[in-house]
Amino acid sequence: MLLKDKVALITGGAGPNGLGYATAKLMASHGAKVVIMDLAQADPANKAAELGSDHLGVVGNVVIKTEVNAAVAQVLERYGRIDILVNNAGITQPRKTVDISESDYDAVLDVSLRGMLLVSQAVIPAMQKQKSGSIISMSSVSAQRGGGILGGPHYSAAKAGVLGLTRAMARELGPDNVRVNAIAPGLIATDITKGKLSEEQKEVIAQQVPLLRLGAAADVAGACVFLASDLSAYCTGITLDVNGGMLIH
Numbered sequence: 001m002l003l004k005d006k007v008a009l010i011t012g013g014a015g016p017n018g019l020g021y022a023t024a025k026l027m028a029s030h031g032a033k034v035v036i037m038d039l040a041q042a043d044p045a046n047k048a049a050e051l052g053s054d055h056l057g058v059v060g061n062v063v064i065k066t067e068v069n070a071a072v073a074q075v076l077e078r079y080g081r082i083d084i085l086v087n088n089a090g091i092t093q094p095r096k097t098v099d100i101s102e103s104d105y106d107a108v109l110d111v112s113l114r115g116m117l118l119v120s121q122a123v124i125p126a127m128q129k130q131k132s133g134s135i136i137s138m139s140s141v142s143a144q145r146g147g148g149i150l151g152g153p154h155y156s157a158a159k160a161g162v163l164g165l166t167r168a169m170a171r172e173l174g175p176d177n178v179r180v181n182a183i184a185p186g187l188i189a190t191d192i193t194k195g196k197l198s199e200e201q202k203e204v205i206a207q208q209v210p211l212l213r214l215g216a217a218a219d220v221a222g223a224c225v226f227l228a229s230d231l232s233a234y235c236t237g238i239t240l241d242v243n244g245g246m247l248i249h
């Protein structure tokens with residue numbers, strides 16, 4: 001039990017095959033009380049109920065400050081604290097640079113980067129008061145290698161922004177014992193890739209990964225539990241690569 005009685009808020013946590021829900025399940029199995037925040041259509045209450053009655057689902061769009069603040073207020077009202085924030089919500093779009101419209105840019109940058117900022121702003125005061133906290137944000141190998149497999153350049157930029165914001169917040173919040181880290185997944189088989197790659201294409205990609213497979217959501221969940229727990233007590237400002245060796249740098 002690495003997270004006994006810790007309270008964890010996971011954004012974008014209701015996707016049944018997603019990294020957020022895999023993380024929610026693993027954190028719950030390690031004793032955490034998990035709050036899943038997601039869009040209404042993803043039905044976060046139902047997904048949280050599947051984990052058991054200790055857990056909570058809240059509806060909230062990470063891009064809308066009033067919704068973020070209301071969701072965080074619900075968490076504090078029920079549990080009185082927040083120990084872990086996983087900024088996981090994110091969307092991607094395959095685009096060439098010249099084809100990125102302003103609304104594409106806004107959509108992709110907003111969910112990953114504005115969302116990370118708004119939800120972090122909402123939880124930081126509670127973590128500072130507690131003098132402890134762990135904030136984990138999903139970047140991507142796309143930020144490091146200039147494009148992943150599916151995301152356009154605006155996605156790479158959003159995920160590179162996540163790394164910059166992570167490092168700056170880590171420096172600022174270290175004195176309050178609030179740790180801030182990022183995870184850079186490689187290609188993980190979730191709904192974000194569904195229907196966009198054939199089985200043959202996935203096999204070709206897997207052959208280029210030193211571990212000879214695509215990632216599973218559980219691979220990223222394990223990294224999240226490490227960064228959330230005291231096992232990583234002296235890690236802040238880091239980017240943890242979970243990519244099977246796809247990018248070794």
Ligand code: NAD
Nearest residue numbers: 012015018019061062088089090138140185187188190192
């Ligand atoms: P997913 O599509 O399965 O899950 C994303 C979740 O975010 C969904 O539940 C969705 O409803 C939610 N969401 C979208 N917009 C939201 C908003 N405005 N407010 C609140 N919730 C919102 O995707 P996934 O593959 O599990 O990806 C999770 C994170 O990991 C994303 O940030 C993604 O960019 C990142 N990532 C994924 C991969 C991969 O290969 N799957 C690789 C690198 C990084």
